[in-house]
Amino acid sequence: MTRFAFTIEASDGAARTGRITMQRGEIRTPAFMPVGTAATVKAMYPEAVAATGADIILGNTYHLMLRPGAERVAALGGLHKFMNWPGPILTDSGGYQVMSLAKLRKITEEGVAFQSHLDGEKHLLSPESSMEIQRLLDADIVMAFDECTPYPAAQEDARASMELSMRWAMRSRDAFDAGGEHAARAALFGIQQGGIYADLRAESAEKLIDIGFDGYAIGGLAVGEGQAEMLRALEFSVPVLPADAPRYLMGVGKPDDLVEAVLRGIDMFDCVLPTRSGRTGQAFTWDGPLNMKNARHKDDPAPIDAECRCPACASYSRAYIRHLLKAGEIFGAMLMTAHNLTFYQDLMQAMRDAIGAGRLTAFADDFLARYRRR
Amino acid sequence: MTRFAFTIEASDGAARTGRITMQRGEIRTPAFMPVGTAATVKAMYPEAVAATGADIILGNTYHLMLRPGAERVAALGGLHKFMNWPGPILTDSGGYQVMSLAKLRKITEEGVAFQSHLDGEKHLLSPESSMEIQRLLDADIVMAFDECTPYPAAQEDARASMELSMRWAMRSRDAFDAGGEHAARAALFGIQQGGIYADLRAESAEKLIDIGFDGYAIGGLAVGEGQAEMLRALEFSVPVLPADAPRYLMGVGKPDDLVEAVLRGIDMFDCVLPTRSGRTGQAFTWDGPLNMKNARHKDDPAPIDAECRCPACASYSRAYIRHLLKAGEIFGAMLMTAHNLTFYQDLMQAMRDAIGAGRLTAFADDFLARYRRR
Numbered sequence: 001m002t003r004f005a006f007t008i009e010a011s012d013g014a015a016r017t018g019r020i021t022m023q024r025g026e027i028r029t030p031a032f033m034p035v036g037t038a039a040t041v042k043a044m045y046p047e048a049v050a051a052t053g054a055d056i057i058l059g060n061t062y063h064l065m066l067r068p069g070a071e072r073v074a075a076l077g078g079l080h081k082f083m084n085w086p087g088p089i090l091t092d093s094g095g096y097q098v099m100s101l102a103k104l105r106k107i108t109e110e111g112v113a114f115q116s117h118l119d120g121e122k123h124l125l126s127p128e129s130s131m132e133i134q135r136l137l138d139a140d141i142v143m144a145f146d147e148c149t150p151y152p153a154a155q156e157d158a159r160a161s162m163e164l165s166m167r168w169a170m171r172s173r174d175a176f177d178a179g180g181e182h183a184a185r186a187a188l189f190g191i192q193q194g195g196i197y198a199d200l201r202a203e204s205a206e207k208l209i210d211i212g213f214d215g216y217a218i219g220g221l222a223v224g225e226g227q228a229e230m231l232r233a234l235e236f237s238v239p240v241l242p243a244d245a246p247r248y249l250m251g252v253g254k255p256d257d258l259v260e261a262v263l264r265g266i267d268m269f270d271c272v273l274p275t276r277s278g279r280t281g282q283a284f285t286w287d288g289p290l291n292m293k294n295a296r297h298k299d300d301p302a303p304i305d306a307e308c309r310c311p312a313c314a315s316y317s318r319a320y321i322r323h324l325l326k327a328g329e330i331f332g333a334m335l336m337t338a339h340n341l342t343f344y345q346d347l348m349q350a351m352r353d354a355i356g357a358g359r360l361t362a363f364a365d366d367f368l369a370r371y372r373r374r
Numbered sequence: 375m376t377r378f379a380f381t382i383e384a385s386d387g388a389a390r391t392g393r394i395t396m397q398r399g400e401i402r403t404p405a406f407m408p409v410g411t412a413a414t415v416k417a418m419y420p421e422a423v424a425a426t427g428a429d430i431i432l433g434n435t436y437h438l439m440l441r442p443g444a445e446r447v448a449a450l451g452g453l454h455k456f457m458n459w460p461g462p463i464l465t466d467s468g469g470y471q472v473m474s475l476a477k478l479r480k481i482t483e484e485g486v487a488f489q490s491h492l493d494g495e496k497h498l499l500s501p502e503s504s505m506e507i508q509r510l511l512d513a514d515i516v517m518a519f520d521e522c523t524p525y526p527a528a529q530e531d532a533r534a535s536m537e538l539s540m541r542w543a544m545r546s547r548d549a550f551d552a553g554g555e556h557a558a559r560a561a562l563f564g565i566q567q568g569g570i571y572a573d574l575r576a577e578s579a580e581k582l583i584d585i586g587f588d589g590y591a592i593g594g595l596a597v598g599e600g601q602a603e604m605l606r607a608l609e610f611s612v613p614v615l616p617a618d619a620p621r622y623l624m625g626v627g628k629p630d631d632l633v634e635a636v637l638r639g640i641d642m643f644d645c646v647l648p649t650r651s652g653r654t655g656q657a658f659t660w661d662g663p664l665n666m667k668n669a670r671h672k673d674d675p676a677p678i679d680a681e682c683r684c685p686a687c688a689s690y691s692r693a694y695i696r697h698l699l700k701a702g703e704i705f706g707a708m709l710m711t712a713h714n715l716t717f718y719q720d721l722m723q724a725m726r727d728a729i730g731a732g733r734l735t736a737f738a739d740d741f742l743a744r745y746r747r748r
Contacts, residue, residue: 311419320450327441330704331416334704
């Protein structure tokens with residue numbers, strides 16, 4: 001069976017559509033990966049996640065290593081069996097979360113020593129331990145261990161951080177390749193760093209290409225620089241990456257971010273936004289986001305979006321969903337999450353179709369004008 | 375179409391099995407009604423509630439009158455459309471919740487004046503307003519407005535409370551009957567009170583029968599008296615109720631309570647236990663309740679119950695469910711609720727089958743021995 005193949009079926013400007021073929025299934029690109037942090041895409045049955053159109057989900061190494069523990073997941077048959085998701089899973093390396101969540105972090109050449117935000121227990125995340133954890137989880141796509149360069153960062157700091165990540169990328173490659181049977185069926189992605197500096201992004205890409213990866217992620221964006229700056233960084237970060245491998249923009253983003261990034265050649269995304277902001281009341285629609293807790297919805301018999309195929313829009317009014325959210329009902333989180341994940345997948349499908357038809361620019365213009373009108 | 379018919383298909387001692395026929399569907403008895411307090415059976419899609427085997431659910435008048443408001447629900451097409459439950463719904467009268475949740479209550483002959491526990495706004499619940507609210511919600515089974523006699527209560531206090539409830543029962547009957555088109559398709563149940571006093575229970579039953587109701591509920595039990603005292607009260611409370619009408623034991627109960635009460639002639643139940651305690655980690659099984667947060671489950675690949683047909687037992691390990699509960703994940707509440715509601719419905723089906731086969735006593739002996747063994 002094919003371990004990993006990326007087939008581009010159509011291009012349109014810098015954008016392309018195609019599929020990644022792996023042993024656990026195909027991933028249509030451009031792809032949005034719902035986030036299943038703690039072995040669950042929050043408030044969703046896995047079957048319902050698949051029904052939205054998701055081909056692959058993301059799991060978080062940092063969370064899973066702390067609870068329930070990678071060895072435990074491995075003993076229980078791996079993450080797919082544990083959480084009942086038979087399709088591909090990408091796990092991040094833990095590098096981002098350890099910097100944003102862990103306590104008493106200490107970064108050395110070896111890795112990141114830290115204390116768990118849950119119980120204060122001491123841990124070390126290194127290229128070797130991250131690869132080991134992702135192997136124990138049985139991830140289909142493994143991410144190299146990196147340091148997410150903070151924003152803002154002076155160029156010399158961004159360079160030092162990028163160079164550390166590139167040394168860690170080499171060690172990740174070696175550790176992954178030593179993973180035996182898992183390495184023979186999983187894929188490894190490298191992560192480009194370099195902040196908002198074009199020469200660092202190019203240098204990082206060159207080092208990653210020298211090492212060789214199945215796919216290339218763009219790290220260190222969507223960390224506070226704003227959409228305009230992120231898009232400017234994509235202009236010089238994407239073209240230096242290999243054209244024949246998937247390009248994954250980590251942690252992005254809002255619907256308009258996705259469209260702008262696909263236009264610039266991105267193939268994969270993940271973001272907590274549709275799930276997290278769904279739980280707190282933000283519904284995404286083709287006419288922009290709606291705050292479903294707003295009092296103007298309280299007598300509205302219309303669904304969130306009359307044309308949406310999701311279970312929330314099929315059977316429930318805005319008035320009902322607002323009621324559930326105001327009352328703090330779990331079912332409100334369930335319906336909002338189902339809606340938002342469906343919207344995200346429908347947006348990805350619309351972009352795949354538009355690229356296939358050679359009309360992505362027109363689609364993007366129409367989408368962005370309508371989405372941003374309100 | 376039949377407004378309301380109760381058909382007893384088989385009897386076994388005091389127990390009976392049959393069906394209630396109403397315009398929105400049939401209710402197999404003995405029946406357990408999942409509680410959908412705020413227009414949602416918490417953490418469940420309505421289709422999933424139906425898939426557990428529930429024929430009817432309960433809505434809470436007190437909660438719904440305060441949020442989102444009965445007029446609003448009526449304007450949106452009624453409770454069934456609002457919450458997407460097409461089958462029968464029983465609404466309570468608000469009498470119990472106003473005593474347990476509302477602030478600054480004042481009981482008069484007219485009714486109960488109180489302030490909302492949500493926003494402090496002043497309201498009055500009376501037989502007339504309770505019937506009006508339940509009509510606006512479009513309940514299929516409407517409960518008479520009563521005072522739930524506290525426990526313990528001296529006999530003279532229990533008498534005064536019961537007599538007030540009986541005067542309110544008469545006013546409920548009149549107000550319900552004035553409900554026009556709704557009265558022509560809904561049913562009204564009276565509620566027997568009288569605490570733990572046999573003569574008061576008999577007198578209450580007599581007054582209710584004089585007024586005439588479609589079904590008869592036993593109120594004022596499961597309020598702290600304990601199972602033994604409750605069962606003792608059922609011995610004299612049930613036989614004084616009409617044999618040809620459904621008997622509904624309100625707010626009960628644990629699985630063994632259900633079995634003991636069916637043995638004594640009860641046809642209908644409601645309780646938050648399977649939903650509420652599911653969310654906090656208690657799983658019901660034929661071998662008794664399990665605390666799914668317990669550390670002994672953390673490496674257990676077995677489902678909660680290998681023979682259970684629910685979605686949790688079909689695809690998830692005890693280890694996974696414990697992980698979700700410990701992590702506070704919504705999906706943990708979803709799986710636990712689905713399991714517990716399935717267990718409750720399977721228990722009811724097993725009792726209906728046992729009554730039909732004339733072997734309820736043997737079933738109950740076996741069930742109780744196994745359930746209480748651990």
